[in-house]
Amino acid sequence: xxxxxxxxxxxxxxxxxxxxxxxxxxxxxxxxxxxxxxxxxxxxxxxxxxxxxxxxxxxxxxxxxxxxxxxxxxxxxxxxxxxxxxxxxxxxxxxxxxxxxxxxxxxxxxxxxxxxxxxxxxxxxxxxxxxxxxxxxxxxxxxxxxxxxxxxxxxxxxxxxxxxxxxxxxxxxxxxxxxxxxxxxxxxxxxxxxxxxxxxxxxxxxxxxxxxxxxxxxxxxxxxxxxxxxxxxxxxxxxxxxxxxxxxxxxxxxxxxxxxxxxxxxxxxxxxxxxxxxxxxxxxxxxxxxxxxxxxxxxxxxxxxxxxxxxxxxxxxxxxxxxxxxxxxxxxxxxxxxxxxxxxxxxxxxxxxxxxxxxxxxxxx
Amino acid sequence: xxxxxxxxxxxxxxxxxxxxxxxxxxxxxxxxxxxxxxxxxxxxxxxxxxxxxxxxxxxxxxxxxxxxxxxxxxxxxxxxxxxxxxxxxxxxxxxxxxxxxxxxxxxxxxxxxxxxxxxxxxxxxxxx
Numbered sequence: 001x002x003x004x005x006x007x008x009x010x011x012x013x014x015x016x017x018x019x020x021x022x023x024x025x026x027x028x029x030x031x032x033x034x035x036x037x038x039x040x041x042x043x044x045x046x047x048x049x050x051x052x053x054x055x056x057x058x059x060x061x062x063x064x065x066x067x068x069x070x071x072x073x074x075x076x077x078x079x080x081x082x083x084x085x086x087x088x089x090x091x092x093x094x095x096x097x098x099x100x101x102x103x104x105x106x107x108x109x110x111x112x113x114x115x116x117x118x119x120x121x122x123x124x125x126x127x128x129x130x131x132x133x134x135x136x137x138x139x140x141x142x143x144x145x146x147x148x149x150x151x152x153x154x155x156x157x158x159x160x161x162x163x164x165x166x167x168x169x170x171x172x173x174x175x176x177x178x179x180x181x182x183x184x185x186x187x188x189x190x191x192x193x194x195x196x197x198x199x200x201x202x203x204x205x206x207x208x209x210x211x212x213x214x215x216x217x218x219x220x221x222x223x224x225x226x227x228x229x230x231x232x233x234x235x236x237x238x239x240x241x242x243x244x245x246x247x248x249x250x251x252x253x254x255x256x257x258x259x260x261x262x263x264x265x266x267x268x269x270x271x272x273x274x275x276x277x278x279x280x281x282x283x284x285x286x287x288x289x290x291x292x293x294x295x296x297x298x299x300x301x302x303x304x305x306x307x308x309x310x311x312x313x314x315x316x317x318x319x320x321x322x323x324x325x326x327x328x329x330x331x332x333x334x335x336x337x338x339x340x341x342x343x344x345x346x347x348x349x350x351x352x353x354x355x356x357x358x359x360x361x362x363x364x365x
Numbered sequence: 366x367x368x369x370x371x372x373x374x375x376x377x378x379x380x381x382x383x384x385x386x387x388x389x390x391x392x393x394x395x396x397x398x399x400x401x402x403x404x405x406x407x408x409x410x411x412x413x414x415x416x417x418x419x420x421x422x423x424x425x426x427x428x429x430x431x432x433x434x435x436x437x438x439x440x441x442x443x444x445x446x447x448x449x450x451x452x453x454x455x456x457x458x459x460x461x462x463x464x465x466x467x468x469x470x471x472x473x474x475x476x477x478x479x480x481x482x483x484x485x486x487x488x489x490x491x492x493x
Binding site for chain 2: 034036292295322348
């Protein structure tokens with residue numbers, strides 16, 4: 001095994017008491033002492049996550065036009081400084097990755113894709129003639145997500161001190177981005193809270209981290225990132241999303257834009273057919289009513305019949321319940337389609353009562 | 366937290382305490398609870414169950430993951446810590462006392478001698 005990669009915040013993690021683990025080839029903190037406290041900090045105040053393991057690629061010119069044919073969401077909806085969430089799909093409609101695309105200018109996009117899919121995504125872009133594609137080298141990206149009800153206020157304070165200029169992010173709309181000095185600021189995130197994602201020049205990484213900590217933003221690890229996104233009903237690539245299931249089968253069918261009949265994109269034929277005939281499986285939210293914790297891979301039954309499996313599960317620190325996402329068959333399992341459907345999840349060979357619930361599990365009050 | 370000197374330890378981080386009545390109480394070490402993080406669920410064995418040494422007979426789950434708890438010796442379960450059902454975090458707060466998980470009547474209490482003593486366990490953790 002090669003040595004795990006280090007982000008520009010590696011020594012900050014060590015100094016903050018981060019318990020480092022290997023994740024998708026990177027050395028990142030799972031927590032800095034208490035996952036639950038970090039989770040609560042994001043729900044009630046503000047937390048900062050090192051997300052420098054993500055893959056950032058700037059795509060321009062004709063290559064930007066080609067990106068339109070690779071994304072199942074319609075990039076022509078974007079105006080400058082707006083972002084869109086969507087899937088890159090195979091010919092069969094399987095999801096290669098879920099990405100966020102920012103339009104920085106006409107025919108100039110910034111694509112954020114996952115760490116675990118770095119090579120498959122870059123290979124896919126290349127194979128489809130997206131050649132004018134500048135990807136930040138692994139280890140050079142300094143990207144932080146600041147999330148929580150006080151994230152905007154505290155980020156403004158931190159940026160004001162780092163850049164030595166007054167910064168106002170209150171007018172930055174959700175899913176919009178802006179450059180403040182040389183800091184890229186996007187009002188996006190993966191926690192279900194308000195907040196921003198920041199890309200800074202590597203040389204400023206240390207001072208930005210210090211300024212955020214000074215503003216009392218709590219360092220948060222991968223563990224809290226996972227519980228927060230799951231409470232918000234957001235999918236994780238590799239668990240809830242993969243290349244053998246379509247966006248319709250993974251709960252992100254809303255990102256497939258078929259409204260323009262003339263728009264060609266890879267996977268359209270299969271996705272069009274599936275949308276019209278309805279997918280055979282769907283993603284649902286599950287809450288365990290019996291005792292235990294939902295985990296990926298546990299079988300889900302409905303009316304005595306195996307209908308699918310849990311793709312992500314955890315104990316929810318906000319709801320004090322155990323929750324999970326599951327992919328279940330629709331055909332032959334009539335009751336699964338109803339919210340409140342009674343389910344059984346098999347945990348360590350024992351059936352445990354569960355119920356289908358609406359997503360997201362948690363919404364900011 | 367200091368490792369209590371009267372306990373024996375398994376490599377899988379369970380501690381075992383020989384009680385005056387010859388039973389053995391079992392929990393997980395301070396180091397183990399620290400590694401697991403905030404515990405949210407504990408599945409205890411059934412009272413009267415016969416168990417073999419190294420059988421997985423209980424489960425503790427943190428927010429992140431589930432871990433099996435192994436019987437340190439062969440015997441019969443005589444008591445379980447019912448308080449853990451409602452408050453699994455007791456193990457985080459008091460791993461060596463209030464956070465005990467189950468008590469066994471060992472078939473042979475000399476089996477405990479196969480386990481590590483406190484200094485040996487501390488050394489294992491330090492060198493891990």
